[in-house]
Structures are given as C-alpha cells and as structure tokens.
Amino acid sequence: MSKKKLLVLTGGGDCPGLNAVIRGIQKAATQDGEWEVYGSIEAFNGIMRTPTEIIKLTPSKVGGIHVKGGTILKTTNKGNPLSFPVEHKDGSITYRDISADLVKKIQKAGFDAVINIGGDGSQAISKALYDKGLNIIGVPKTIDNDLSATDITFGFSTAVQIATDAFDKLVTTASSHNRVMILEVMGRDAGWIALHTAIAGGAELCLIPEIPFNLDTVIKVINKRYKKGRGFVNIVIAEGAKLDGKTIGKMAEGDMNIKLGGVGNALRKALEDHGCEPDVRVAVLGHIQRGGTPVAFDRILATAFGVRAFELAKKGRFGRMVTYTNNDIKDTTLAKAIKDYNYVKKSNFLIKTAKQVGISFGNR
Numbered sequence: 001m002s003k004k005k006l007l008v009l010t011g012g013g014d015c016p017g018l019n020a021v022i023r024g025i026q027k028a029a030t031q032d033g034e035w036e037v038y039g040s041i042e043a044f045n046g047i048m049r050t051p052t053e054i055i056k057l058t059p060s061k062v063g064g065i066h067v068k069g070g071t072i073l074k075t076t077n078k079g080n081p082l083s084f085p086v087e088h089k090d091g092s093i094t095y096r097d098i099s100a101d102l103v104k105k106i107q108k109a110g111f112d113a114v115i116n117i118g119g120d121g122s123q124a125i126s127k128a129l130y131d132k133g134l135n136i137i138g139v140p141k142t143i144d145n146d147l148s149a150t151d152i153t154f155g156f157s158t159a160v161q162i163a164t165d166a167f168d169k170l171v172t173t174a175s176s177h178n179r180v181m182i183l184e185v186m187g188r189d190a191g192w193i194a195l196h197t198a199i200a201g202g203a204e205l206c207l208i209p210e211i212p213f214n215l216d217t218v219i220k221v222i223n224k225r226y227k228k229g230r231g232f233v234n235i236v237i238a239e240g241a242k243l244d245g246k247t248i249g250k251m252a253e254g255d256m257n258i259k260l261g262g263v264g265n266a267l268r269k270a271l272e273d274h275g276c277e278p279d280v281r282v283a284v285l286g287h288i289q290r291g292g293t294p295v296a297f298d299r300i301l302a303t304a305f306g307v308r309a310f311e312l313a314k315k316g317r318f319g320r321m322v323t324y325t326n327n328d329i330k331d332t333t334l335a336k337a338i339k340d341y342n343y344v345k346k347s348n349f350l351i352k353t354a355k356q357v358g359i360s361f362g363n364r
C-alpha cells in the first residue's frame with residue numbers, strides 16, 4: 001500500500017523551536033509507518049516554484065535538529081499567497097491572490113495533509129486555504145507570545161532568557177557608570193517579552209504597548225532613584241510601546257507587517273530633550289532574541305506540538321491549530337485561533353507582581 005503524503009512548512013519570522021516541531025512530526029510519522037513527510041522550502045514558495053523546491057524529511061534529515069535554532073526548511077514573511085508579489089516586465093510589482101492555484105497545486109502533487117508552522121499571519125493564511133478546501137493544520141510559533149488561543153508559544157521562553165541575560169549584563173555596566181540603560185526588546189504589539197524580562201532582571205521601569213506611559217512619570221522615577229543614592233536605572237521597553245501615542249517603525253514594501261524598532265532611541269532622545277540629567281544609553285536586542293539554541297522548555301513544547309499536529313493529520317481533523325492550554329496539549333479551530341490578539345491584560349498576575357516589587361510602568 002502506498003504511503004500517505006504530508007507537507008510541512010515554516011512561515012513568517014523564524015523562532016527557536018521550529019526544528020523541534022519538524023523533527024517531532026517526522027518522528028511521529030516514522031513510528032506510525034503509514035506516512036511520508038516532505039518539507040516545502042521557504043514556506044509556500046517551495047511548492048509554488050517551478051520546478052518545486054521540496055525535500056523529503058527522512059530520519060537522518062531531522063536527527064538532532066531539535067537543538068538547532070532557525071528552520072531547516074527556511075522561511076519568509078514575503079510569501080503570502082493571498083497577496084503574492086508578481087513582478088512585471090517593467091520591474092513593477094503588483095500583488096495577487098494565488099491561493100486557489102496553490103491549493104490545486106498541493107492537491108495535484110498528491111499531498112494528503114499540510115502542516116503550517118507559523119504565527120498569526122501564517123495561521124490566517126492556513127484558515128483561508130482551509131476554506132478553499134485544503135487539508136491543513138496549524139502549529140503556532142512566535143517569540144512574541146501574541147496568539148490568544150494558546151497559553152504560550154515555543155520560542156517565547158528562549159527570547160525571554162536571551163533578553164534577561166542581556167539585561168543582567170546591562171545592569172553591571174549601568175551601575176559602574178551611574179547610567180540610565182534602556183533595553184529595547186521585541187514583541188510587536190504585545191509586551192510579554194518586556195514584562196517577563198523586567199521581572200526576571202529586576203528593572204526599575206517596564207514600558208509596554210498595553211500601558212501608555214508618560215515621559216514626566218518616567219523622569220520622576222529616574223530622578224527619585226538617583227536622589228535615593230541608587231546611581232543607575234534599568235529600563236526595559238517593548239518595541240511596540242508608544243511614545244507620545246506614536247508607534248516607532250516603518251512599513252517596508254511587500255512585508256506583511258510594519259517593521260517596529262527604534263523606540264528605545266526615541267525614548268533616549270526624549271529624555272535628554274526633557275532635561276534628564278544622567279547619561280542615557282540604549283541597547284537594541286533585535287534578532288538576537290530569535291537566534292540560537294532553544295531552551296529546554298521550548299524544545300519540549302515544540303516537540304509536543306509536532307506530535308499533536310501529526311495526530312490531527314492522521315485523524316483527518318483539518319482546519320485546526322494545536323494549542324497549549326491549562327498545562328495540556330489541545331487544539332482549536334483555525335477560525336478561533338486567529339480571532340483575538342494576546343495583549344497583556346492589566347489584570348494579569350504579572351502586572352501586579354511587577355508593581356509589588358516596585359517596577360513602574362511609567363503611567364502615573
């Protein structure tokens with residue numbers, strides 16, 4: 001009997017743990033014995049290209065990859081099939097919905113199921129393709145932890161660990177120089193990485209998109225600490241935090257989202273312009289948060305996600321996304337999975353924890 005065919009792909013920004021999901025899927029399929037697993041290179045681009053760029057995922061291809069950062073399948077945030085860039089002879093680019101062609105191509109290639117590992121944008125694509133008849137399952141990934149359908153995403157814990165390690169280093173140099181040190185972390189419109197880092201590291205100020213801050217309060221917190229004789233201040237700021245109500249970033253052509261970044265330096269300038277006396281320095285952590293070896297928790301969660309996704313494929317339970325809910329691996333519909341954004345709520349226990357240990361959100 002010929003084996004069933006499963007296509008796996010990684011889309012959107014990379015994230016520590018992607019390889020562990022790929023390995024989890026392949027290993028579960030190997031144990032099962034009835035499936036062959038393939039990978040489309042660079043999200044859906046691999047299957048759309050002529051000739052296609054698809055690799056067979058064998059046990060030797062996935063051996064040991066759970067320890068490695070990045071994705072052996074490559075990824076892109078420029079290959080959205082719902083708005084696919086088409087280059088014309090004159091060099092101009094227009095965007096076209098190629099999702100119907102994509103579904104046909106995948107089916108014609110004989111794939112019985114597809115597992116799309118990606119964040120909110122990628123799962124919106126999964127949902128659109130499912131609606132067009134594709135047998136697809138989603139696996140959530142993001143360092144931002146901004147998907148509300150799952151309590152946590154793999155990659156987040158690694159990003160927090162990297163940010164906390166950086167924070168710890170900044171504390172010693174801030175203290176030596178009596179400086180104000182600003183650490184800008186990622187997270188898009190959610191302040192999860194910043195909040196966790198601020199508590200883990202012991203920041204004086206934590207500035208996140210969900211709690212608008214004002215400059216006077218930030219300066220007051222800084223001055224108060226210097227007056228008390230504590231000669232340095234460490235600030236964690238999320239890239240999506242708004243300065244004077246404005247998000248700092250730029251829109252790049254072909255990208256699915258605005259590129260955030262720069263709020264740390266904007267804050268430094270604003271502090272200086274408002275007469276903040278101590279020296280201010282900024283460290284922007286950027287993509288370092290997404291690189292390297294995933295921490296053990298992320299490897300475990302990613303492996304469990306991969307195994308569950310394969311199980312869903314085997315059972316023919318399509319149009320669903322794997323989740324981690326109440327300390328268990330579950331799944332939900334793609335429709336529910338993409339419905340709400342996971343903002344930090346003011347009622348979250350970590351907001352209270354942060355306040356109780358004296359961390360200011362700069363809002364009063």
Ligand code: F6P
Nearest residue numbers: 013077142143144186187188260
């Ligand atoms: O969503 C993950 C993330 O790292 C965000 O935290 C960040 O804003 C964005 O991706 C950066 O995207 P890019 O890799 O396209 O610069």
